[in-house]
Amino acid sequence: MSDASRSEGAATPGVGRATLLVAFSACCFGSIATLVTVATRAGARLSEVLTWRYVIAAVLLAVIAGGASAIIREARRGLPLVVLAGGGQAVIAGLSLSALRYIPAATMIFLFYTYPAWVTVISALRGREALTGRRLLALVLSLAGIGVMVGLPGTGASSVATLGVLLALAGALLYALYIPMIDHLGRGLPPALTATYATAGAAVILGVVAALSGGFVLRQPPIVWAMTFGLAVVCTVIAFICFLRGLAAIGPVRTSIISTVEPFWGALLASIVLAQPLAARTLAGGILVAAAVIILNVPQRVDTPVVA
Numbered sequence: 001m002s003d004a005s006r007s008e009g010a011a012t013p014g015v016g017r018a019t020l021l022v023a024f025s026a027c028c029f030g031s032i033a034t035l036v037t038v039a040t041r042a043g044a045r046l047s048e049v050l051t052w053r054y055v056i057a058a059v060l061l062a063v064i065a066g067g068a069s070a071i072i073r074e075a076r077r078g079l080p081l082v083v084l085a086g087g088g089q090a091v092i093a094g095l096s097l098s099a100l101r102y103i104p105a106a107t108m109i110f111l112f113y114t115y116p117a118w119v120t121v122i123s124a125l126r127g128r129e130a131l132t133g134r135r136l137l138a139l140v141l142s143l144a145g146i147g148v149m150v151g152l153p154g155t156g157a158s159s160v161a162t163l164g165v166l167l168a169l170a171g172a173l174l175y176a177l178y179i180p181m182i183d184h185l186g187r188g189l190p191p192a193l194t195a196t197y198a199t200a201g202a203a204v205i206l207g208v209v210a211a212l213s214g215g216f217v218l219r220q221p222p223i224v225w226a227m228t229f230g231l232a233v234v235c236t237v238i239a240f241i242c243f244l245r246g247l248a249a250i251g252p253v254r255t256s257i258i259s260t261v262e263p264f265w266g267a268l269l270a271s272i273v274l275a276q277p278l279a280a281r282t283l284a285g286g287i288l289v290a291a292a293v294i295i296l297n298v299p300q301r302v303d304t305p306v307v308a
Helices: 015-030 032-041 046-065 067-073 075-101 105-112 115-125 133-150 159-185 191-212 222-258 261-273 280-297
Strands: 305-307
Touching: 015 032, 015 222, 015 261, 032 046, 032 075, 032 105, 032 222, 032 261, 046 067, 046 075, 046 191, 046 222, 067 075, 067 191, 075 105, 075 159, 075 191, 105 133, 105 159, 105 261, 105 280, 115 133, 115 159, 115 280, 133 159, 133 280, 159 191, 191 222, 222 280, 261 280
Parallel strands: none
Antiparallel strands: none
16 A cells, blocks of 8 residues: 655666565555554554554654755645645545454455545546546446445445445545645655655654544553554555665556555455455455556557546
8 A cells, every 4th residue: 555656766676676576565565454453453552553653664764765854954845745645644544444343354455455446536527537448447347346345235234344344445535535645745855755744744643643542552562563563664664665666667557567466465464364264255356456457557559538
């Protein structure tokens, strides 16, 4: 689940290595749901886990971005990122990961991964991009994937499961709105600096939520801190850097296609670590969603608009 869309001017790796970097970053992002579930099952509250994740990640990203001098130098441009991007990141993470209380991790991951389809819908509604036949097909596949995973309305899904589905889809929809916003706010800034401001803002907002809802418990079981550091270091900072390095070498199209490994890895990891069997309908629906992502990213010579 990466917010980055541009790469820094570091030396670009070869195509093979770049492909592995993108695949590795996708696996890191896909591990978030499992690590969060392990931490909360051990007694930690979601708001605490996310707060520490973003605090640690913000400090590490700040070092990568150039330290305090770089942050202070761009403080005027950074403030909207702290407030808007940080707030958006906090709400998206809170919504989507709260769904884990009601639905299996694999289902949540695949439902969240519908966000590229919502980006397409939003762009069409705003008149930014035409709703072409290819994009319409991708949207239909995404909706079909949702239907396969969660069933049709009135078919007996419990209200608890329905709440989890709605939380995951709400997170995906907000992420679709978040992507163009952070792209606009971070334009002209190094991605690491943009990410620093966003994660710092998320840390502050989630920290306030955690403090108001019961405070912080520092004496957590070791497994909680292990999962928290894993979320911050592996699933945020390392994943972010690997994603950017790979993106610089192979471009956004191939990067997006390779990144479809993310939900499948997340579902597999959840089935192994959390003992949540990967249901056939979840896998089938996830394949439809992943196919939609690939269709959206494969360029075509002729793409006839359906809706202007």
